[in-house]
Amino acid sequence: MESLFAIAIGILTAAAVYMFLARDLPRVLIGFIMLGTAVNMLILAAGRIGSIVPALVAGNESALTAAAANPLPQALILTAIVIGFGLAAFALMLIVKSQRILGTVMPEEMQEAEGDVAPQALPAPAPARRKDAA
């Protein structure tokens, strides 16, 4: 089971890195989400995969039975999913804004923040829609 997990995490990470190398931002964002999934699986694996008994304390007991699954990684992953979702949502909104305001989602075409020429001296690039976003 562990080796299967390791292979899956490896494939997801490789795919994520491939997406990071893309030139447009939506793909980078998808890469981020995939890497996040890989990391979550890694946390689950780090907490040892074994029992699949739900980590629930029965009403008349005060502690988990020894056979239960490790609940801590699940709690960590839940937190990480929530945070990752928030970050991804913000990043997606920023990319949408970028498409609307700058007219592009390709970092190479953005010259606003780091161009040597003062921004107001640049002719405003036409906010043309890019269809060939590959």
Added chain:
Amino acid sequence: MQILLVAPLLIPLCTAALTAILWSRPDLQRPLGLAGAWLLLGSAVALLSAAWEHGPLVGQMGGWAAPYGITLVIDLFSAIMLVITGLMAVAVAIYAMGPGAVERDKAGFQPLFHSLILGVAGAFSTGDIFNLYVWFEVMLIASFGLLVLDRTREQIDGGLRYVALNLVGTLFFLMAVGLLYGLTGTLNLADIARVAPDIENQGALAAVGVLLLIAFGAKAAVFPIFNWLPAAYHTASMPVAAIFAALLTKVGVYAIIRVFTLIFAHDAAFFGPIVGVIAMATMVTGVLGAASHYDVRRILSFHIISQIGYMLVGVALMTPLAIAGSVLYVVHHIIVKANLFLIAGAMRQEGGSFALRRLGGLWAAKPILGLLFLVPALSLAGLPPLSGFWGKFAVIRAGLEAEAYVLAGVALAVGLLTLYSMIKIWNEAFWKMKPEAAKSIPWTRRERVATYAPILALAALTLTIGLWTEPFAALSLAAAEELLDRQGYIQAVLGSVQTAGLPGGAE
């Protein structure tokens, strides 16, 4: 005690919540935000005096005993960082009442600002590595919002660069936390530190250390992952840039110092040289970047990177003097760098621009601004008797004592180049003849007071640290000794030894 321990978290949380409720009433948000900042400073000072008297303060949240629940630990280093956070919160809250306040507050500056402070204070208070991750994210989300507050073209571009690298840095951190849990079976920093030297697979632990170094290094903007900082900081509005410059990178530095003195101290022979090389490369690239730029904000942004290198020297050498130097340097740098950004905002008001080519004649027009600029600028370059001199003195002397001559030499040379950049700003903005086009931006008396008051206060503080160094140096040394006393920290948090374990796992 418990209530004092959580005060630095509760106060910004309540302030952020209240200012968010008063969304449509910016006029009420402003005094509320300022009151929250003052309260935070007060509680942090109380914590510092308590930590000075009683040693590390420890609180178990929700009454769960140490390795299981979330622990808050405030030792001297944390308390110092909290005080400086409170100080910056007050300074920037006042400064934010200056020009542009109305637009900023309408866009939601106050709730985001206090959320940022919440994240920073949480990162300084926690004694749990997963909790540290959560506070990093609180800080990160708030900083995203603050960075693109005005929604200009420049900010969207800078914001994307900032977001992209920080998202990846975040995942590195999370990955390291997961692997560390897999190795040690615990998330409590003190418990990890207790278990770490006895782990069989030291190679895997070192790999986790490198992952953490990358994750925190990305936040601290060290070489070679600093590119996001000069791409983004100068696009933010001035109060935002000042609070970013003061606190964000320093949280990364704090995390590096905390984790590497506590968890990886037994492996210092492996990490020391790595951090040393990173520190030198960071100093040099930062200062060279600054030398090549002609926008005040961009010069200052690159200098943040350069100065981060000095702060890492403590981790590279691991001697009490070196770590004390790092602590003193962090304190000095936060005050000075925030002040320089505040002054850059004032220069734009008085001279009409951030670009050095369009500035000029400010010394003739505004001699007081010139004097106020000289204090932090010369302090940044490390001229005696200002605060930067003592920080650099401690760091370089520690380098010489540890026979790290290259490190000490680079630190000295970078100081000279820093002076070059500061003199460049001085020559261009203050001494040069006023260019035809340069025009001051009109502002009200109120805005002027709000801008100059924090600048004046921070400059006075820089002078105080410089001329009356004794107590600050003693505090830094005590903090450094506490940082190096791992057993003391573990004892304070865990008390009698308890263990958390993995099912069928490492324990």
